[in-house]
Amino acid sequence: MNRPIGYYVHHHGDGHRQRALAIGSMLNNVTLIGTAMAGKADHLPTLDLPDDRLGEDFSGVDHVERPSALHYAPLDHEGIRERTALMTGWIAQARPRLMVVDVSVEVAMLARLASVPTVYVRLNGRRIDTAHLDAFRGATALLAPFHESLDDDDVPAWVRGKTFYAPDIVRSLPSRSHEGDGVVLVILGRGGGISDGDKWADAARSTPGRRWRILGPCTIPLDVPGNLDLRGWVDDVAPHICGADVIIGGAGDGVVSAVLTARRPFICLPEDRPFSEQLSKARRLAATGGALVRYDWPKQEEWPVLILQAIEQADHWPACLTDEGGAERVASWLDSLCPATIRGRSDIA
Structure with a gap:
């Protein structure tokens, strides 16, 4: 069997998980990685991570001085230590051929430091700060879950050049029904x-x-x-x-x-x-x-x-x-990014 693809799923909102489920169901070997993933991944294997938030009303800000290449790096947080150990341990054992990160600059950097090629899911917005741009540079490719026409005007040309645009990842909807008119x-x-x-x-x-x-x-x-x-x-x-x-x-x-x-x-x-x-x-x-x-x-x-x-x-x-989209197209693209030398050859498995 091919070595797995790891897919990190951010916990805020439900869109990250829905994308992961749609794409993951089209891949033949994938592990979903994220906070409290157990029971949320249908039939797909998971790596369940402890919570990294600072409290119930956490705003996403860590309030500590940190390098400009990071977004979130609180000090002396037991959950983050455990998460890091679990992810690097899984990488060492599973030797993934690719890591999709949806989304976290820190996880993308961790995977890259552990010698894993990454695909960073690039969301809309003015994401041209140091942390985002470093994650984009370190990635093998970028995945945008929207039409290219909806990309922000300020996105640098080199970022657009690394981006695979993929609207309609979650599902293709049925034709219009007249049951709910009005x-x-x-x-x-x-x-x-x-x-x-x-x-x-x-x-x-x-x-x-x-x-x-x-x-x-x-x-x-x-x-x-x-x-x-x-x-x-x-x-x-x-x-x-x-x-x-x-x-x-x-x-x-x-x-x-x-x-x-x-x-x-x-x-x-x-x-x-x-x-x-x-x-x-x-x-x-x-x-x-x-x-x-x-x-x-x-x-x-x-x-x-x-x-x-x-x-x-x-x-x-x-x-x-009206661009072509769909999870199957994304899955095929992800598979094509994996070099032949890491697709499960018997001499390196």
Whole structure:
């Protein structure tokens, strides 16, 4: 059997895990590596890592002086010591042919120091700080889970040249269903979002002729209008997206990829993220015509007009957002990156 591919999965939000599952299911030997991965990887083998956060309300900042080539390096953290030992121990024993890192500058550097070729998953945003650029330089290649047309304008040419653009990694959605006609679908992810139920209740009241459906974590409004349906967390959003007249959501990779694949009218409300990740993607969506973007919360009377504008805009679908994607294509590309000398030859196995 070929030596494995390691796939590091960041724990914030659920998009990293969904990508890993989609790509991993297409590879013949992969191990998913991440915090509390046990029970979250379907049938795929895992390396479960202890938590590296500083507390329950951890903001992602370590508040210590550190080299500019690192993003997160707290001192005297037992979980990080254990994680490092587990990962380097696995590398020494499994001798992986490749490590996909989605995402962590520190894990990418650790793998490179352990003599493992890396593929760094490059997210949207203005990621031209020292730490990101060093991780990009050290990687064999970069994987962007979005259309090339949505890449940030400030990305250096050499970074673009190392990048494999791959929209629609998680799944290909079915053709549009008419079962949910009239539905305005709001998608709120685990990574954050506008979860104030009273705001969404006011929005729903603005269009009494439409049904509003909210997927994801949301507070219960004090007064729930009859056309507002709170569904909570849903594992498979594809049927809901394909059956909706309009989608409202942030500019995270998962939501954007699913909506663009289904070619549905999209009102994008970008959320605050490190390195302006969602703001960057939202600006490119607006520039290409892939979404109607609002950077502030619309007034109640604006919603009917916004919905009609989004529907009208989607009638002129941008050709630049029809690139080929899919997890199988990514898996084939990853396999092609592994030199023949490390694909499981009997003389070095």
